[in-house]
Amino acid sequence: MPDIAPLTMPKLGLSMTEGQVAAWHKADGEAITAGEEIADIETPKITTALESPAAGTLRRKLVGPGEIVPVGALIGVLADPVTPEAEVEAFIEEWRARFAAEKEAEPEAAVPEPERVETPYGPIQVLEAGPREAPPVVLIHGFGSDYQSFLLLQPLLASRFFTLAIDLPGHGGSTKNLPGPDPASLAKAVSAAMTARGIEAAHLVGHSLGGAVALALAEQEPARALALTLISPAGLGPEINAEFIAGFIAARRPRALATVLALLFADEKTPVGHEVVEAVLRAKRLDGAEAALSAIAAANFPAGRQAYSLRHVLDDPARPANVVWGRHDRIIPASQAGRLPAHVKVAIYEDAGHVAHMEKPEQVARLI
Amino acid sequence: MPKKSFRQAVNEALRQEMERDPAVVIMGEDVAGGMGAPGEDDAWGGPLGVTKGLLGRFGRGRVLDTPISESAFIGAAAGAAATGLRPVADLMFVDFMGVCFDQIFNQAAKFRYMFGGKAKTPMVIRTMYGAGFRAASQHSQCLYPVFTHIPGLKVAIPSSPYEAKGLMIQAIRDDDPVIFFEHKAMYDEEEEVPDEAYAIPFGEANFLREGEDATIVAIGRMVKFAREAAEILAREKIECTVIDPRTTSPLDIESILESVRETGRLVVVDEANPRCNMATDISAQAAEQAFDALKAPIRMVSPPHVPVPFSPALEDEFIPSVEKICAAVRAVMAAPARRAA
Numbered sequence: 001m002p003d004i005a006p007l008t009m010p011k012l013g014l015s016m017t018e019g020q021v022a023a024w025h026k027a028d029g030e031a032i033t034a035g036e037e038i039a040d041i042e043t044p045k046i047t048t049a050l051e052s053p054a055a056g057t058l059r060r061k062l063v064g065p066g067e068i069v070p071v072g073a074l075i076g077v078l079a080d081p082v083t084p085e086a087e088v089e090a091f092i093e094e095w096r097a098r099f100a101a102e103k104e105a106e107p108e109a110a111v112p113e114p115e116r117v118e119t120p121y122g123p124i125q126v127l128e129a130g131p132r133e134a135p136p137v138v139l140i141h142g143f144g145s146d147y148q149s150f151l152l153l154q155p156l157l158a159s160r161f162f163t164l165a166i167d168l169p170g171h172g173g174s175t176k177n178l179p180g181p182d183p184a185s186l187a188k189a190v191s192a193a194m195t196a197r198g199i200e201a202a203h204l205v206g207h208s209l210g211g212a213v214a215l216a217l218a219e220q221e222p223a224r225a226l227a228l229t230l231i232s233p234a235g236l237g238p239e240i241n242a243e244f245i246a247g248f249i250a251a252r253r254p255r256a257l258a259t260v261l262a263l264l265f266a267d268e269k270t271p272v273g274h275e276v277v278e279a280v281l282r283a284k285r286l287d288g289a290e291a292a293l294s295a296i297a298a299a300n301f302p303a304g305r306q307a308y309s310l311r312h313v314l315d316d317p318a319r320p321a322n323v324v325w326g327r328h329d330r331i332i333p334a335s336q337a338g339r340l341p342a343h344v345k346v347a348i349y350e351d352a353g354h355v356a357h358m359e360k361p362e363q364v365a366r367l368i
Numbered sequence: 369m370p371k372k373s374f375r376q377a378v379n380e381a382l383r384q385e386m387e388r389d390p391a392v393v394i395m396g397e398d399v400a401g402g403m404g405a406p407g408e409d410d411a412w413g414g415p416l417g418v419t420k421g422l423l424g425r426f427g428r429g430r431v432l433d434t435p436i437s438e439s440a441f442i443g444a445a446a447g448a449a450a451t452g453l454r455p456v457a458d459l460m461f462v463d464f465m466g467v468c469f470d471q472i473f474n475q476a477a478k479f480r481y482m483f484g485g486k487a488k489t490p491m492v493i494r495t496m497y498g499a500g501f502r503a504a505s506q507h508s509q510c511l512y513p514v515f516t517h518i519p520g521l522k523v524a525i526p527s528s529p530y531e532a533k534g535l536m537i538q539a540i541r542d543d544d545p546v547i548f549f550e551h552k553a554m555y556d557e558e559e560e561v562p563d564e565a566y567a568i569p570f571g572e573a574n575f576l577r578e579g580e581d582a583t584i585v586a587i588g589r590m591v592k593f594a595r596e597a598a599e600i601l602a603r604e605k606i607e608c609t610v611i612d613p614r615t616t617s618p619l620d621i622e623s624i625l626e627s628v629r630e631t632g633r634l635v636v637v638d639e640a641n642p643r644c645n646m647a648t649d650i651s652a653q654a655a656e657q658a659f660d661a662l663k664a665p666i667r668m669v670s671p672p673h674v675p676v677p678f679s680p681a682l683e684d685e686f687i688p689s690v691e692k693i694c695a696a697v698r699a700v701m702a703a704p705a706r707r708a709a
Binding site for chain 1: 369530534562564565566567568569572575577578623
């Protein structure tokens with residue numbers, strides 16, 4: 001390990017430019033192991049834990065709670081307990097000077113904007129990130145969500161893959177005319193968006209309802225699904241939290257929606273920021289959105305149960321598959337990850353809920 | 369998402385509803401404009417250009433220039449609404465409503481009630497309000513309290529471009545007469561507004577931020593000021609909830625009371641003259657229904673009880689400011705807690 005390691009403001013999502021340390025979990029002088037949670041980082045979109053990039057002693061906290069600093073700014077310093085104070089000071093000074101110079105030299109990077117592609121099913125909104133020549137990964141969100149579900153995961157994948165996050169019909173900026181409310185119909189729209197973006201085949205990453213859509217796409221067009229990563233997917237068992245589905249559709253005010261969204265996470269304290277809550281409310285308000293959500297809920301989760309099983313799609317040993325779940329999933333129980341074929345890699349995170357890609361983005365990214 | 373101005377947001381709402389529903393027509397002084405002049409397809413579109421482009425898109429059959437006779441065209445709109453159209457009439461400056469008030473409060477507002485619920489009057493009256501435009505006292509008033517007072521009318525006061533589009537679409541789809549207030553100093557404000565149509569329901573307040581120390585309720589243009597004040601106060605460790613009622617009739621008093629019961633402190637910001645305005649109305653309801661929760665006297669931030677001055681220096685002083693809102697919140701924070709009985 002190097003003698004001194006910087007702690008910097010992380011970039012949570014492609015559009016983040018600044019953030020604040022909501023709370024420090026470690027005291028000055030405390031010994032820290034690599035991967036340990038040191039602080040909570042908060043933006044208007046999300047609050048998430050900062051994991052230590054290295055082992056060491058927390059020698060400096062340079063940013064107080066509530067102070068807003070740009071992405072990449074030095075917020076603390078780790079070092080050996082024996083490293084002299086003067087060296088730590090010199091490191092901070094040098095680091096800050098370099099950061100300021102880099103900021104000066106580099107123009108603000110453009111924030112990638114979602115685009116709408118025309119398909120036979122109507123306009124579908126997509127967000128691309130990563131080099132076009134890299135292997136493609138298609139990201140399919142869950143019920144009621146949109147491409148922003150992959151706020152944390154997509155940037156992590158974009159260094160290695162050409163990523164395409166797709167808004168399903170009825171969701172986000174996509175058409176509110178459903179090709180049909182079932183996974184097979186929704187998969188056709190995903191397939192059409194892939195075609196429109198020149199993607200023949202891809203590693204499909206699906207969350208929740210998006211997991212069922214990924215399975216349906218693999219079933220309909222096996223050659224397009226090179227691999228599957230399913231995060232708390234629908235389609236593997238009968239149970240589903242009907243209160244979440246109904247509550248999500250009914251919620252019209254920020255607080256009511258925030259309460260419903262909290263069910264997605266392992267603990268009651270929702271890390272979702274007001275910007276995300278407001279964005280979800282606005283998406284639900286678009287003409288046709290509520291009707292589309294209701295139709296999807298009725299077709300996929302009638303009477304509080306999942307309407308179908310797509311387990312058989314995972315039987316093909318030639319297609320690599322990951323199934324990822326949080327032990328504390330309060331929407332679809334992690335027990336549905338049981339009894340899967342031997343070639344399917346199952347990862348269950350003890351301290352995650354229904355959205356492992358938001359709660360454990362680094363771990364999920366490493367699986368893909 | 370594209371950024372749009374308040375002006376574009378209202379224009380887009382009108383255009384999308386006119387495309388969706390052939391019963392929607394717009395009428396008023398100069399909503400087409402340029403009558404008889406060359407190039408009429410790109411005519412003025414109202415005095416501040418809000419209806420620009422609609423004449424070319426929908427033609428003179430649905431974009432009707434009217435004579436300068438407010439009682440005639442507001443009355444015509446009320447009659448058209450009662451007989452199947454969905455007119456959007458432009459009253460231009462709310463200060464002019466005096467000349468057509470009978471059509472509004474005795475006719476449009478009463479049809480549903482006096483015809484035993486069998487009539488509906490789906491009309492919208494668009495109107496500009498507010499100070500800060502150097503337009504003097506006959507073109508600068510905030511008369512929404514007058515309309516809020518009258519049962520049978522709905523009153524929408526959007527606080528941003530996003531709100532303007534959604535509330536206008538709701539206003540057009542609503543089956544009751546809606547007075548739609550557009551602050552003339554806000555037309556160039558921009559924010560992200562979806563291209564798709566969406567309706568914001570009436571009578572549902574918007575919470576712009578939530579804090580536990582004080583509740584700030586603000587109307588129309590004042591919402592942005594209240595939000596800025598809350599940001600300044602947050603740096604002083606005073607956390608405010610900021611509520612935009614969106615519509616003063618119906619008024620989401622329940623959301624306001626719920627917040628007051630949590631914070632115990634209420635500041636109401638209203639650009640209307642201080643006697644019988646929204647600040648007094650909301651304060652009275654809070655005092656009546658949430659008195660036990662109050663930790664400090666309610667504060668109202670309103671202009672003085674004078675006509676809007678023409679002198680720019682005085683007009684600026686007249687309008688409630690971010691500083692005045694901050695001062696009011698600091699005052700309610702400083703008030704000693706009431707002793708337990």
